[in-house]
Amino acid sequence: MEKELRLMKGNEAVAEAAIRAGADGYFGYPITPQSEILEYLMEANPEETTGMIVLQAESEVAAINMVYGGAGCGKKVLTSSSSPGISLKQEGISYIAGAELPCLIVNVVRGGPGLGTIQPAQSDYFQSVKGGGHGDYKMIVLAPASVQEMADFVDLGFELAFKYRTPVMMLSDGAIGQMMEKVYLSPQKKRMTTFPDWATTGKKATRPRNIITSLDLESNGQEIFIQKLQDKYNLIKEQEVRYQEFQTEDAEYLLVAYGTSARVCQKSVQIARAQGLRVGLLRPITLFPFPSKRINELADHLKGILSVEMSAGQMVEDVLLSVNGKVPVRHYGRNGGIITTPEEVVENLKSIFIEA
Amino acid sequence: MFEIAGIREIVKPENLAYRKSDLLTENVMSYCPGCGHGTVHRILAEVIDELGLQSDTIGVSPVGCSVLMYNYIDVDIQQAAHGRAPAVATAIKRLLPEKFVFTYQGDGDLAAIGTAETIHACNRGENILMLFINNGIYGMTGGQMAPTTLVGMKSSTSPAGRIAKTMGSPLKMTDIVATLPGTYYVTRQSVHTPANVRKTKKAIRKAVQYQKLDRGTCFIEIVSNCPSGWKMTPVQSNKWMEETMFPVYPLGDLKTPEE
Known part of the structure; x- marks a missing residue:
């Protein structure tokens, strides 16, 4: 079937893509700048068409625990929120990782800490890739840079979540969530009719009861389990x-940027090249796992790397670890909902690495 | 699982006066002697068994003494984060509406950290059975004050007794949820005498059957004891419960369907 072309907000694209991906349930709570996801789904009322359940929970805490319950039944479920709401979900995310449940969590990031601002930011990088909740866990983190990718990563997110029995986060931001672009939507997928053998669907005579838990009071058992999780993360x-x-290919300087910043930096590369500077861009699409190996390879031929983020400098730490001292790595970023301009990036690249 | 030495010698077929439900596993329960949890597990398992619902049941266990409920009742069970069982059960029931879904929570879980989830699941009228074991104390963490602890009652965090002015008064969650249009059947029972066990079992059986009608939340509080936390013998604890707990948490139906 042909893909359908529509003009949509990033948030709307997530909602429509979730219906088309054959999701079984969405559980959310309003927060700017992502409320359109819940609004779109309520308006679309997919329960009447695909049978997908859409529920407005009493809190982000309840919503993520609804995701836990749905995922424990082997269903394709998702939630979305923005930074302060994602903080509230961290307990549930840790339990989901600990119980090895597949699900999709969309974070349309706004600036912070605290109530911060409703404007876009990329300051939840640490929270997303370094844990966020308690315990030794990771989740796969996908960073869309367009409305198209916000739609595409719903399907990809579910695929990876079920492949590895792990929560997957789509780390977007308020700019991509709110802006409108054309998007090609995949045809409607059927909802799953068979479920994983570990899911709680009612104990059949043919199998032992299924238990969804993250608890193991025996230290040896807990250690073995945590090692098993790490093996999974290493495989990922x-x-x-x-x-x-x-x-x-011929770059002397590399920009590393994801999401909205990567779009800005693509233009920066053009501007820099027009000025005779050999600048390239690497855009991580997965933030965990991070493209450390590739950045390390590129570093062999570089004079410097600039990590460009709408944060006070978070991903820059992973870039530093990736190159392990081979070349100078610096950070440039704006905060508080301000999106850097392509020109600013070039000026800073020059002042940091060339004029200095 | 650990096993009490010699238990299989004692539990010989010829010594059995009563046969447990097949839905209770062979695992030795971790509950203290005299605790009500084991009895509630037993009658819950019996009802599910008698109604032939093993393959159609999904339970949600809490954080607290009954966190390991999944080791004792042979049905599919999800273990929820502290206080979140009603949210977990909401999704299970919405996504598998044909299944019988129940939650099992203590007073700290349901009436303190999970107050919002409890009230909102009931307010949405989620078609689930919520079992609420109220013994007025945090048992597993070692006897701290709960929202349901009586005024004057001693606990490890109210060593001089609960003071209403600074620590609040007993929170009557069952009374609160009974006022919500979303609840269909709300009752308060106990399991400290054979007669009360039978009444509670009857209440659970009714609630399981009501779930097929899809009319709203069924909520059963079971006022129970905690001999270890209360620092009493099982017999003393039951007597104290009757004399001191029941006046604050009177047994009986708070809301019954118009049949």
């Missing part, structure tokens, strides 16, 4: 690294 690091490169 080997198999699921995704990134995009722009004009890195």
